[in-house]
Amino acid sequence: MGHIDHFSSGALTPVLAYVMSCVGASLGLLCTSRARALTGWARVAWFTLAAVSIGGTGIWVMHFVAMLGFSVEGTPIRYDVPQTVLSLLVSITVVAAGLITAATGNGGYRRLAVGGLLTGGGVAVMHYMGMYAMNMHGHLSYAPATVAASVVIAVVAATAALWFALNVRGPLATTGAALVMGIAVCGMHYTGMASLSATVQTSTAPVTGAQASNFIAPLITGISLFTVITLFVVALSPTEDELREDADFDERLDRLSRGRQGRHAGTPGR
Numbered sequence: 001m002g003h004i005d006h007f008s009s010g011a012l013t014p015v016l017a018y019v020m021s022c023v024g025a026s027l028g029l030l031c032t033s034r035a036r037a038l039t040g041w042a043r044v045a046w047f048t049l050a051a052v053s054i055g056g057t058g059i060w061v062m063h064f065v066a067m068l069g070f071s072v073e074g075t076p077i078r079y080d081v082p083q084t085v086l087s088l089l090v091s092i093t094v095v096a097a098g099l100i101t102a103a104t105g106n107g108g109y110r111r112l113a114v115g116g117l118l119t120g121g122g123v124a125v126m127h128y129m130g131m132y133a134m135n136m137h138g139h140l141s142y143a144p145a146t147v148a149a150s151v152v153i154a155v156v157a158a159t160a161a162l163w164f165a166l167n168v169r170g171p172l173a174t175t176g177a178a179l180v181m182g183i184a185v186c187g188m189h190y191t192g193m194a195s196l197s198a199t200v201q202t203s204t205a206p207v208t209g210a211q212a213s214n215f216i217a218p219l220i221t222g223i224s225l226f227t228v229i230t231l232f233v234v235a236l237s238p239t240e241d242e243l244r245e246d247a248d249f250d251e252r253l254d255r256l257s258r259g260r261q262g263r264h265a266g267t268p269g270r
Contacts, residue, residue, distance in 0.1 A: 002138060002200035003073040006066075006193055013069030014186070017062045021185045023227065024058025025161070026178035030234050032099065032165040033174075047099050049230055054161065055095035057223055059123055059185055060088045063130055064219065066189055068212050074200040075137040078209030083133035087126045094122025102162045112166075116159025123185075124154040127192050135209045138200040146195030153191055157184030 007014065028050040035046035064084075071077065098119030102112045127150070131140065161184070164177035 002075060002198035004196055004198050005069075005071045005073070006190065007069050008071040009069040013066055014190075017066040017189070018182050018186050020065055020223070021058045021062040022178045022182035024053050024056065024061065025181035025185075026174060027227065027230050027234070028054035028058060028095075029165055029168060029174045029177055031230070032103075033169065034234070034237055035099075036103070036166065047096060047103070049233070050099060050165065051092050051096035052226070053230060054165075054181075055092035056088060057226070058181065059095070060091040060126065060130075061219060061223055062182075062185055063127060063189055064212070066186070066193075067130070070193070070212075072136060072138070072198045072200065074202075075198075076207050076211075078135045078207045078211060080133040080135060080209050084130060084210075087129040087133065090122060090129060091126040094119050094126070097122070098158060098162055099165060103166055112159060112162055115162050117155055119162065120155030120158035121151070123158055123188070124151045124192075127154070127189065131192075131196075133209075135207050136198075136200075137203045137205075137207060138198060141197045141199065143195040143197070146191065150188055150192035150195065153184070153188040157181070157188055160184060 031046050031050035031053055035043045035050060038046060098115040100115075101118060102115030104111070128147075134140070161181050164181060168174055168177045
């Protein structure tokens with residue numbers, strides 16, 4: 001058995017992972033608040049930004065930042081790049097599907113539950129896909145009960161995240177919701193990691209794949225650019241209340257215009 005260390009870099013990786021999860025969650029909540037007040041392609045665009053923020057930054061990046069502190073005594077660890085990228089796409093896709101499911105139609109708790117189950121199950125799949133992408137001298141085993149607990153946490157966390165995304169309003173409430181979502185996502189991750197045990201085999205052959213540290217530069221560059229651009233877009237865009245006020249104003253103008261047209265049509269000619 002190989003000794004597993006989840007915190008080989010000390011408190012740095014869990015703290016940074018939590019921060020990234022909160023940043024992604026807060027951005028996602030801000031984007032979703034815009035989507036709630038819009039229709040058509042504008043709504044789809046904001047939901048897409050929300051899914052990338054929550055699924056990409058808040059969940060996937062959090063996972064791999066935390067994995068920078070993961071080590072197994074007696075073997076190097078490498079990552080299969082295509083499988084790792086696929087796990088990113090899965091994370092973004094399931095968050096988008098959950099948001100759209102929970103937000104469309106009449107909404108309600110049934111759609112929220114379906115969206116939470118879909119998103120939470122997908123997040124769990126993403127987590128274990130990321131783990132499956134690891135290569136090492138030996139193999140990892142999982143305790144079924146702890147795996148099941150991590151899936152339950154993922155579903156509950158995803159349902160809570162969707163509820164926050166569709167109901168929370170205001171900067172203070174958004175900040176508080178993002179902090180709670182960060183705790184939930186990190187809790188799911190480390191619960192899943194607690195299910196691990198490693199069997200190491202002695203070998204001198206190189207382990208194929210990329211080092212975890214190789215993800216740092218692309219992550220920092222990509223996420224920094226995405227965060228800055230998204231914050232810039234959010235800062236320049238109207239708030240949810242402003243969008244609703246504009247929509248109400250346009251609707252009143254439209255009703256007034258139709259009323260005038262109706263009166264002119266009903267006026268007999270001279």
